[in-house]
Amino acid sequence: SAGKSASQQEVIKLGADVTFPPFEMMKDGKVTGFDIDLIKAIAAQENLKIADPIQTMDFQxxxxxxxxxxxxVAVAGMTITSAREQQVNFSKPYYHSGLSILVKNDSTIKGLADLKGKTVAVKLGTTADIMLSKDQGIKIKRFNNIDDAYNELQNGGAQAVVFDNPVNLNYINTGHSNVKVVGSLLTGEDYGIAVTKQNSQLLQKINDGLDKLIANGQYEKIYRDYFKS
Ligand code: GLN
Known part of the structure; x- marks a missing residue:
C-alpha cells in the first residue's frame, strides 16, 4: 500500500508497460508518453509523489x-473491462480508443471476416488477444512486446496485427509506410488508470485530479503534445 514521505506526501508506486507508444515508451533511457505526463500532472495536482523509478513490466x-x-497504480493504456474490474479499481475513462487491423499495403485483407484462416500477431493478454482468441478460425501468435508482433507481420510470419488503433497509427507514422490500417474499428474501448483495490482514497484523488486537469485545460495540452488534431 502507498506510504508517506517525511513531508507526509503520499508516495505511489507506479508501474507502466513501455511498449505502448505514444502512451508509454522509453526515450533516452526515460519512461515517457501521454499516460506518463498525465499521471505526473495528476500527482502534482493532488500532492502525490510518484516513487522513483517507475517500474516497467510486461502488460501481462x-x-x-x-x-x-x-x-x-498502473498506466498502460489499459482498457476498462468487467473482468479486470474484478481485480483492480479503474479511474474514470481518460481516453477513448478501439482495435484496428494492420496489414501490409499489398494485402487482400479488408476487414475482420478476411482474418479467417490467417495468422494474426497480437500482444499477450491485451484486448486484441482476448477478442481474437474467441474466434476459432484465426491462428494467433502472441508476443509480450508489440514490436515483435509488428516484426512478425513485416517478415511474413503473420498476415495481420490487431491492436489498439492509436498505437497502430503511431507505428505507421514512425517510418513504416509499407503497412496500413484496414476496415472499421473492431471495438470501442476506454482506457482507465488502474489502482489497487486496497486504497479507495487514492482512486478518489486520481479521479479528482483527472477532473481538474480536464477542467483547467492541462489535459488538452498534454493531449496535443502527443496527438496532433
Ligand atoms: N488497451 C489494450 C488492453 O488494455 C492494450 C494495452 C497495452 O498493450 N498496454 O488490453
Missing amino acids: GLIPAIQTGTID
Missing part, C-alpha cells in the same frame, strides 16, 4: 503487480 504483469502490492 501489471494487474498481478497491483494485486501483490508491488505497485499501487
